[in-house]
Amino acid sequence: MNDELGRRCETALGELLQRRMRVNLYEELVAGVGRGVDITSYPILSGLARLGPVTAGTLGAEVGLDRSGVSRHATRLEEGGLIVRRPDPDDARNTLLILTDDGERIIAVLRERLAGMFDQQLRSWPREQAEQFVAGLERFVRENHDRSFADIAPGADTPLTPMDQERS
Amino acid sequence: MNDELGRRCETALGELLQRRMRVNLYEELVAGVGRGVDITSYPILSGLARLGPVTAGTLGAEVGLDRSGVSRHATRLEEGGLIVRRPDPDDARNTLLILTDDGERIIAVLRERLAGMFDQQLRSWPREQAEQFVAGLERFVRENHDRSFADIAPGADTPLTPMDQERS
DNA sequence: TCCAATGCGTGCGTCTTGCACGCATTGGAG
DNA sequence: CTCCAATGCGTGCAAGACGCACGCATTGGA
Known part of the structure; x- marks a missing residue:
């Protein structure tokens, strides 16, 4: 029966992680902001706000990008006056x-916008359910975050069922 | 107070939607499968399994991709023998x-794997919390899915101020 | 003083995606 | 029946994002 939970979780998360979700959400979020902020650089800006002053390498590990990519986005955001290199x-x-101060201000506004969207959606929920959902979400994310940095190679975690046919 | 919920939800979801999460999860998931299945074509395969036989355009709208991209991935999956065009x-x-039958079998195995991963993680949770979390997640995703198709977002020139709308 | 280690930023190639065009099919109007 | 606007697929083309590798600068220990 817990297996049913895993399956339901997979179905729901599968949709949540879809491209449609990200694009709809973030493209609407950053529309008209400019300053080098777009759907690809927003995670950089957001991660930087979360971690505080860090190196490109560290930030890249956090968001799942190579140093080079982070450096590129950082250059764009720097030209927009939202961050500085030091x-x-x-x-x-x-x-x-x-x-920068502008960067702090803009990321604060953007996060406020997002929070407003979610708050609006959760407002129609029973208070109890919304509370439980957010708490669970936080725990789920925290556990996954920790594991993604601590865990390197599980390997034989899940066996590969009879689908190892090579056809090429 | 509810605003705090929105903010906490934004923080948690912000991390969940990060690239690191997707790449870690899906790249491990499809590792060694072959047959044209990779981190970019998996959403196509998964969406197809969810929707049943559909056109490239419909599937593209579902996963947030252009018809052309869907067609490309479909070609690769077709060469792998996982789908057919008819x-x-x-x-x-x-x-x-x-x-195809192979496609059905493989996507079933992959989804089973994912469900297993989530199940393993949720197993350490209090039964009640896991139950509430998954239920909330399902509701959250369903509402967002419906809205993304019903709502035609104008937002091309949204001013940089928190948006407030009436609840639906 | 010297050198291995570390980290940044850029050139280069690869991959993915969106737009536009050509082609085929449909359904309704004359 | 014929004609034509509408719809949808698949490919050529260009833009963008990403990873790898190299060069350069700095550090800390031998």
Whole structure:
């Protein structure tokens, strides 16, 4: 019966992680903002707001991007005046990405917008259910976040059923 | 107070929708499967399993992709023997994408794997919390799915202010 | 002083995606 | 029956995002 939970979770999350969901949500979110903020650079900006001043490498590991990609987006956001690059005082090899005041303000507005959207949706829910859902969501995300950094190679976690046919 | 829920939901979902989450999950999922199945074509296959025989256009709207992209992935999956193209008997303009037996079997295995992963994670939760979380997740996804098709978002020139609308 | 290690930023190739065009089919109007 | 506007697929083309590898700068220990 718990297996049923896993299956239902897979179905729901499968839809949530679809491209349609991301594009609809984030493209509407960043529409008209400019300043180098688009659907691809928003995760960089958001991650930077969450982590504080960090290097491109660290931020890349957080959002799942290569350093080079982060650097590219950072350049665009820097040209937009939302972030600045500054050498790490403790280690000049590192270049810290830091939000400017404009950057702080804009990311705050964007997150506020998103929170408003979700709040609007959750408002029609029974208070109890909304509370439980968000709490569960937070736990789920936190566990996955921790695992994605601690866990490297499970390997034989899930066996491969008889589908290992090579046809090429 | 409810606004706090929206904010917490935004934070959690913000991480859940990150690239790192998708890549880690789906790349591990489809590793070694072959047959034209990779992290980009899996959503096509999965959506096809969910919707049944549909046209490329319909499937594209479902997953958030252009018809052309769906057609490309469909070609690859067809070469892998997982789907077939067949003209719609009711309207020969349409080309229905249909899962083969191999396709059905493989997508079933993959979804089973995913369900197993989630089940394993949820197993350590209090039964009540896991139940509530999944139920909430299903409702959340369903509402968003409906809205994304009913709502034609104008938002091309949305001002940079928090939006407030009436509940539906 | 020297050198291996670390980290950034850019050139280059690959992959994915969207737009536009050509072709085929449908259904209604004359 | 014929004609034509509408619809939908699949491909050529171009733009964009991403990863890898290289060069350069800095650090810390031998």
